[in-house]
Amino acid sequence: MSEIRKHYFLDEYCIIASERGKRPSDFASKKTASVVSDCVFCGGNENKTPPGTAVYKDGEVLADKEGSLVTGWDVRCIPNLFSALSPKPAILPDPEASQWSIQEGFGYHEVIVESPIHGRMISDFSDNEMSLLIRVYKERVSHYRSQDGIKYVSLFKNWGERAGASLDHTHSQLIALPILPPSLKREQDAIHAASGCPYCDIVEKESRSVRLLYENSGAVAFCPHFSMNPFEVWILPKQHVNHLANCTDEMLRLIGDAIRFVVKRLSISSLARRMDFVTLSVYVTA
Ligand SMILES: [Zn+2]
Ligand SMILES: [Zn+2]
CATH class of the missing domain: 3.30.428.10 (HIT-like)
Incomplete structure (x- = not known):
């Protein structure tokens, strides 16, 4: 338990x-077939x-x-x-x-x-x-x-x-x-206390910044100004939406397209490959 x-x-x-x-682990044997x-x-x-x-x-x-x-x-x-x-x-x-x-x-x-x-x-x-x-x-x-x-x-x-x-x-x-x-609770409290939506503000500013990696009609991918990890990338929808469950099929398709682009770039980047790992996280509060 x-x-x-x-x-x-x-x-x-x-x-x-x-x-x-x-x-079980199958990394030890380094199978490639x-x-x-x-x-x-x-x-x-x-x-x-x-x-x-x-x-x-x-x-x-x-x-x-x-x-x-x-x-x-x-x-x-x-x-x-x-x-x-x-x-x-x-x-x-x-x-x-x-x-x-x-x-x-x-x-x-x-x-x-x-x-x-x-x-x-x-x-x-x-x-x-x-x-x-x-x-x-x-x-x-x-x-x-x-x-x-x-x-x-x-x-x-x-x-x-x-x-x-x-x-x-x-x-x-x-x-x-x-x-x-608690880290998510602090984020939630800060968002509720803000005058506008901080994420919409981030999308608006980072989509015009040098840190922009990719955008399509529904999502942006960028290296955040505040990065906690090497090669950290954030993918955000352009439209204001407060939950994954509230995304339309078209929004999900465009977010998926951005995720695939970023993962592909990380997998071909020689520097990122040296890192040898990728963690993709989607945070959702119930
Ligand atoms: Zn398998
Ligand atoms: Zn927003």
């Missing part, structure tokens, strides 16, 4: 999930993972049933076998029982397998594949934000061992938590 622990005195939290240390027969995420190996909670096939959303697994899928969402969290209601422990603040690690942790084909990368995706992936992001976020007790949903994609990815078959992850991380 994982735990959500509070910092000794700061308003900061961490998840302690010792089971995740048992995850386009087909890896024992890869659990490859099409045809559905029986090596838990039943899919949402399996996208030919535009339809299906779910795997016990003994009947959907094959020939385009995108497959499955519970993380080495989950950092457990989908049970949170029970606050008796304060007498623990010296420090602990909360049961309630929440959801899902893996989104973006393609059945081993070695296929987001940067190679067709327009249809990219649109489907962003649609899946939107629908899975909407599903989890409506669950009881969930206050925050985070979508992220780690590429490369140093970013924390343990399997190299292309996949994203979703975590739904019963707490809003």
Whole structure:
């Protein structure tokens, strides 16, 4: 059972999930073949993972049933076998029982397998594949934000061992938590206190700056003036919108196009390749 622990005195939290240390890793063997027969995420190996909670096939959303697994899928969402969290209601422990603040690690942790084909990368995706992936992001976020007790949903994609990815078959992850991380709470408070929308202001200014990397009719990608990481890139919609769930299909298509452009540029940049990892994050409050 994982735990959500509070910092000794700061308003900061961490998840302690010792089971995740048992995850398999295929980086050690440095497999490069386009087909890896024992890869659990490859099409045809559905029986090596838990039943899919949402399996996208030919535009339809299906779910795997016990003994009947959907094959020939385009995108497959499955519970993380080495989950950092457990989908049970949170029970606050008796304060007498623990010296420090602990909360049961309630929440959801899902893996989104973006393609059945081993070695296929987001940067190679067709327009249809990219649109489907962003649609899946939107629908899975909407599903989890409506669950009881969930206050925050985070979508992220780690590429490369140093970013924390343990399997190299292309996949994203979703975590739904019963707490809003304090850094996001501070951001939310600052936005509510501002006179206009700070993000619209950023889009307006950065789309005319030397830091602009890419723009299409619905989104901009730029290296932020305030960067916390090397090669940090922000992708923002041009239109004011307060949630991924409120984006139209056309907005999602254009955001997907910008993500694909940035990932492709990072994958061909010799400097970025030396970094050997990419983390893509989408922050969403429930
Ligand atoms: Zn694979
Ligand atoms: Zn705005």
